[in-house]
Amino acid sequence: MKSSQPLTPTPRRRSAANPGISDIDSNDAKAAILKAARAEFSAKGLTGARVNEIAAIAGVNKQLIYYYFGNKEDLYRTALEVVYTEIRTLESGLHLGDMQPEEAMAALIGFSFDYLQATPDFIGLLNHENARGASHVRDSKAIRETNSPLIELLAKTLSRGTRAGVFRRGIDPVELYVSVAGMSYFFFSNRLTLSSIFARDLESKAAVQAYRKHVVSFAMAGLRA
Numbered sequence: 434m435k436s437s438q439p440l441t442p443t444p445r446r447r448s449a450a451n452p453g454i455s456d457i458d459s460n461d462a463k464a465a466i467l468k469a470a471r472a473e474f475s476a477k478g479l480t481g482a483r484v485n486e487i488a489a490i491a492g493v494n495k496q497l498i499y500y501y502f503g504n505k506e507d508l509y510r511t512a513l514e515v516v517y518t519e520i521r522t523l524e525s526g527l528h529l530g531d532m533q534p535e536e537a538m539a540a541l542i543g544f545s546f547d548y549l550q551a552t553p554d555f556i557g558l559l560n561h562e563n564a565r566g567a568s569h570v571r572d573s574k575a576i577r578e579t580n581s582p583l584i585e586l587l588a589k590t591l592s593r594g595t596r597a598g599v600f601r602r603g604i605d606p607v608e609l610y611v612s613v614a615g616m617s618y619f620f621f622s623n624r625l626t627l628s629s630i631f632a633r634d635l636e637s638k639a640a641v642q643a644y645r646k647h648v649v650s651f652a653m654a655g656l657r658a
Contacts, residue, residue: 463501465491470512475557479509479565506569513562514575516555520548521579529586534594535653541587542652546617546645556622584610594656601658609656616648 469490473482488495502508529537587606594600624635
């Protein structure tokens with residue numbers, strides 16, 4: 434149980450919407466709920482996930498989930514929007530526009546691989562969303578808007594590389610993104626079956642590092658003039 438003592442010399446503000454919950458506690462609770470929701474929806478999808486389980490994992494009362502996020506479908510949509518916003522925010526933090534074209538592309542390709550390795554719940558969420566026809570992603574303006582800056586940045590980087598003579602002409606930025614993301618996504622979403630088929634441990638650290646190197650070099654080779 435949290436201490437009732439203030440965290441600062443001034444009294445803790447109360448949420449205008451709910452006077453019984455402080456702003457600090459509210460943010461903590463929302464973060465815990467979203468973290469639990471991402472894991473639960475990734476593992477079981479929208480249909481299989483249970484609000485009771487999410488509440489138990491987050492350590493909150495189930496009614497608090499409804500208070501903050503509405504129904505289960507609203508929570509699912511929010512979880513999807515959060516992961517898309519997260520990856521785009523991290524991508525923007527790479528500052529690709531400050532790098533030389535080849536350096537920028539290699540950084541983005543490596544980042545895409547590293548993000549999927551570090552965030553397996555993103556893969557699970559996408560698997561379930563695709564199985565449902567991608568209706569929530571398609572209907573989310575927030576998700577669509579996160580992708581536009583990335584494609585614009587890719588287009589600018591390709592253009593800079595073309596002018597510098599290091600990238601070949603005629604590369605579509607959307608096709609490039611799909612190709613780069615696809616190589617990493619397929620690896621992480623199918624490692625267990627691939628390991629069994631080819632009798633190779635693709636979950637080992639050495640195998641992951643080797644494939645990351647392959648993805649970056651393979652994609653860069655396809656870009657060069």
